[in-house]
Amino acid sequence: MARIKPQALLQQSKKKKGPSRMSVTTIAIYGLIIVAMVFFLFSTYKHWTRRSEFQMKDISGAEKEKSFDAMEKVDVPKYAVIKTSKGSIIVELYKEGSPEVVGEFIESCQKGRFKGMLFNRVIKNFIIQGGDVNRPGNMEDWTLKGKHYNHIDSRMNHEAFMLGTSKAKPDGGGFDLVITTSPIPDLNEKINVFGHVVKGEDVVQEIEEADTDDHYQPKTPIGIIEVTLKQKI
Structure with a gap:
């Protein structure tokens, strides 16, 4: 049996102890795995970020809806x-038949x-009107060119003791x-x-009987002290 020389044994030992080289295929596989992990982490991050945004929007929308519902429930x-x-x-206010006018x-x-x-205009057997004394106007001057409301109940006729406001607002006049x-x-x-008036018809009639000048203005001023709103009387 032939003997192996010491130098040959030393070279074989060095070859066994040296680091093994990775193939190109192995490197490519590892690279794909790393890319896949990065993509997965990024997708997970975007998913949770979007979910948080949607939750915040839902909460905000719920709060707005709750606020709107609260306003709707106010009597x-x-x-x-x-x-x-x-x-x-x-x-008594017609809050269902004339919601826009009642709101104003x-x-x-x-x-x-x-x-x-x-009360700047008092006409017997006709009307009493409160408004701007500087713009008294005449009944014949009322036109349809003023502000109109969309939800007026046409069944409401102008009987005695009905409360209303003129559709025409001359010279930008306010709510009369x-x-x-x-x-x-x-x-x-x-x-x-x-x-419509439910109590105080006698007061309306007393104002109606006031002495007036040629412009239907009471000779002795008759005014409104205040208007208060109530749920019950």
Whole structure:
């Protein structure tokens, strides 16, 4: 049997102890695995980020809906008490038949726009009207060119003791108050009715009987002290 030389044994030992080389295929596989892991982590991050955003939007939307529902549940006042220098007139508001007009009336009450308002037009067997004394106007001058409301109940005729406001707002006039003292169906196209007097008809009649000048203005000023809103009377 031939003997192996010491130098040959030493070289074989070095070859066995040296690091093994990785093939190109193995490197490619490892690279794909790393890329897949990075992609998975990135996708997971985006998923949870989007989910958080959706949850925040849902919470925000729920809060808005809750706030809207809360506003819807707020009871609209059913009555208005018009305190005048002649006494109080209690009016039931048509909040279902004339919601837009009632809404503007309530807003005007809350802002105190009726305090100190004078009855600037008093016509017997016709109407009493509170408004801007600087723009009294004439009944014949009322036109249909003013502000119109979309949800007016056409069944509401202008009978006696009906509360309304003129559709026409001359010269940008504000919210006026008109109370009829007789059935006046021909005013249906000129006045938006949004309530009727349930108590204080005698006060309306007393104002109606006031002495007036040629412009239908009371010679002795008659005004509104305040208007308060109530749910019950």
